[in-house]
Amino acid sequence: MNIDSIQLISNADIVITTDSTMAFDALFLNKPVISINFKEHEKYFIYKDVKPIKKVSNQKELETAIKQSKTQTSKNLAKIKKYLGQEFFKLDGKSAQRTADFIKSLLLTKKKNAL
Numbered sequence: 001m002n003i004d005s006i007q008l009i010s011n012a013d014i015v016i017t018t019d020s021t022m023a024f025d026a027l028f029l030n031k032p033v034i035s036i037n038f039k040e041h042e043k044y045f046i047y048k049d050v051k052p053i054k055k056v057s058n059q060k061e062l063e064t065a066i067k068q069s070k071t072q073t074s075k076n077l078a079k080i081k082k083y084l085g086q087e088f089f090k091l092d093g094k095s096a097q098r099t100a101d102f103i104k105s106l107l108l109t110k111k112k113n114a115l
Contacts, residue, residue, distance in 0.1 A: 014069045016062075023053055027080050032069035034062065052080045 005022060006029075009015055015026035016034045023033045033053045054065040 014066060016066075023050075027052060027084060030077055030080055032076065034065045034069060036062065050083065052076070052083050 006025060009022065009026050009029050009031060012026070012031060014032050014034060015022065016036065017023050017026075018036050018038070023035060026033045035053050035055050037055050037057045054069065056062045056065050
């Protein structure tokens, strides 16, 4: 069975994950993200410095984080937008065009140098 993870995230109210890049997909879709940090794997915890992602390490913290995440506020959305703006280049939906233009310029430069 094929499951579209982006569709699942789009339909979710909250995304709960461990160490998965789906957390970033969720942030791009303005979804609250909770990441479970298992103490024994703490040195591998990739989200420890990602402020919009709530980090939990036990059941009580998870329950609290879920309750808090149920009400996505404009402040939370601003945190997500700020983080994405700092960490990712140009979130304008035009990356494919920039990539194509770059490749075209490389090909034209190579062609000119060959002449």
